[in-house]
Amino acid sequence: MSSLSFSTPPSPSYYYSFPTSSVNLPRVIRISCGSNPTRLNRKKITSERSETQELVRLLTRKISEKEPLVTTLNKYVKLVRTEHCFLLFEELGKHDKWLQCLEVFRWMQRQRWYIADNGVYSKLISVMGKKGQIRLAMWLFSEMRNTGCRPDTSVYNALISAHLHTRNKSNALAKALGYFEKMKGIERCKPNIVTYNILLRAFAQSRNVDQVNSLFKDLDDSVVSPDIYTFNGVMDAYGKNGMIREMETVLARMKSNQVKPDLITYNLLIDSYGKKQQFDKMEQVFKSLLRSKEKPSLPTFNSMILNYGKARLKDKAENVFQNMTDMGYTPSFVTHESLIYMYGFCDCVSKAVELFDGLIESKVPMKVSTLNAMLDVYCINGLPQEADSLFARARRVNIFPDASTYKLLYKAYTKANSKELLDKLLKHMDKDGVIPNKRFFLDALGAIGSSTEKSGSANAGTDSKNPQKFAKTQTET
Structure with a gap:
């Protein structure tokens, strides 16, 4: 089953406003009778976004070819702007190149068009946190304030997430709560639903039910409303820890809030019940999924195959696979691995070997x-x-x-x-x-x-x- 994640901090506004210097678009667009200005505007934004992504792909490729990063950026200095650097942070972060993120940042600061922006600092703090570079995350937070930027909610969200990536979880959770309380006292930094989602999931994963209940009560008393990510994230964390009763309590709360389940909700319920071998409930959820507007995904079937296998219910697991193929799904490598494990758990090693050799x-x-x-x-x-x-x-x-x-x-x-x-x-x-x-x-x-x-x-x-x-x-x- 694929892992679940919460909504990320909202992108800064400049992410969607691109300079016309980077694309060859006419300055005047003539609109004939019957034309839809909104549609034309949408096409223009899509075109500009595509141009931006294409330039970032080019920069990433040049950098990966061992060309010095600053040299590459200087070659395209007339085109590169904040939104390109923002996407570049994401790409470099994905490949553990956090030092190069700092190089890009330093290069940005030397450009005439650069204006210190919370969004840039928020993104960099997030990248450093994911790579375990908490000291650098804190240094960026300090430098941001020294440049005259005032922290906002997205910056604090990034800082909380960064701390939660440290190994010392108890210390990280204490610091996260400290930032959370501090945010409440600053008007421009009030916690939003992303803040609550991050904290709820963190405490659910640490199995601190009392703190989860406390955060839920705090959420009720605030002007913020829980969303599907709130409920999915906490249910997933409870389910993965085998805390079925707590998971079902959150599910009931989700229904009372008139929040409809999505595919992720169904998948995490199926996986959680399957791991606890509560197959009646698992099958009931699967039937509900088939009756809903959602459609099963490969993780739905993969989870059922594997969990039936662990319970040595080979026939049921094979029936799931047969139903999956009958419904037109193409098995993935995870499906094959689930089948191999299933046969292994069911003392059918020869069947696992046959499948592996067939692949x-x-x-x-x-x-x-x-x-x-x-x-x-x-x-x-x-x-x-x-x-x-x-x-x-x-x-x-x-x-x-x-x-x-x-x-x-x-x-x-x-x-x-x-x-x-x-x-x-x-x-x-x-x-x-x-x-x-x-x-x-x-x-x-x-x-x-x-x-x-x-x-x-x-x-x-x-x-x-x-x-x-x-x-x-x-x-x-």
């Missing part, structure tokens, strides 16, 4: 996650030798392992107490330049048992640079 023979591009699913099925069925054989031939069919592949095999081979397979795996890691560290071993051995984990964490500090020695200690534990 290879069909020449469809294979993802490493599909390889991992098949390897995991071997391992959970106590077939580490078969997993080793598949791992050995993966490269021959152009599937290349990643860190998660090594982790699941390391965990399985340790659990099987197979020093021989561990040694082979560690040699492969060494050959591929994969250097395990303490985090690798703790993640890989997380499900083995507390005694193994404690032993692993104690040894990892001294032996993580010597994988063979560490593997030996694990098989002896």
Whole structure:
């Protein structure tokens, strides 16, 4: 099931007002009788937006070709404006290039057209927060005020989100609440629905039901009205934590607020009930979905297949897949992985192998996650030798392992107490330049048992640079 997200802070107004210098449009548009000015205006905005996105794609491509960023920007200095930089922040942020975001920002500040703007700072704070650069986010917040900009709601929303990306969740939640209370006392920074959505989801994920209830009460007392993102986000967080009763309470509240469920609502309910094996409720929600204006999506079917599989209800899972194809849906790689896992849970390893081999023979591009699913099925069925054989031939069919592949095999081979397979795996890691560290071993051995984990964490500090020695200690534990 795809992950759910809340509405993001509204884009600044300049995002939709583009300079005519960047596009070749006539200054005067003649409108004949019967023409619709609104439609022409909409076409003009669409055309300008397309031109803006095209220039950003060009800049991104030039930068990725190892051309110095500032050199690239200087080449197009007559065209680049704030809205281009704003989109460039998004693109660079997607690829973890947060330092280059700061370069673009510094370049912007040297341009004659640059005017300090809350929207730019808000976007940069958001990018830095997502990449865990909280100090830089705070520095940007401080610099914004030094330039004469006054923080507004969107800036505080970005700052709260940035803090919530830190590892110390309890500290982050405390700071988020501090900002929330501060916002209430500043007229231009009053919390909006985005603020509430961010906080409600954060506290729901931390399973702090009292604080969620408190925020809901605060929302009731405010002039802000909850939206579909509010309810979906909190229900999803509760559902993922198995807190079905709390999820259903929020669902009842959503109905009382006359907010209609959307596809995301149906999918998260189906997934949550399925994970708790409350299949009567899951099937009831699915029937409601079919009767609604919404249509099922691939995540709807993928979730049902996987959860039926975990309950060893093979016939029901296969029926879901059959219904899916009968309705005209094309299976995705996630669908195939769900089926592979389903057969693995139902002791039908041969069926999983048949499906996996069929995918290879069909020449469809294979993802490493599909390889991992098949390897995991071997391992959970106590077939580490078969997993080793598949791992050995993966490269021959152009599937290349990643860190998660090594982790699941390391965990399985340790659990099987197979020093021989561990040694082979560690040699492969060494050959591929994969250097395990303490985090690798703790993640890989997380499900083995507390005694193994404690032993692993104690040894990892001294032996993580010597994988063979560490593997030996694990098989002896």
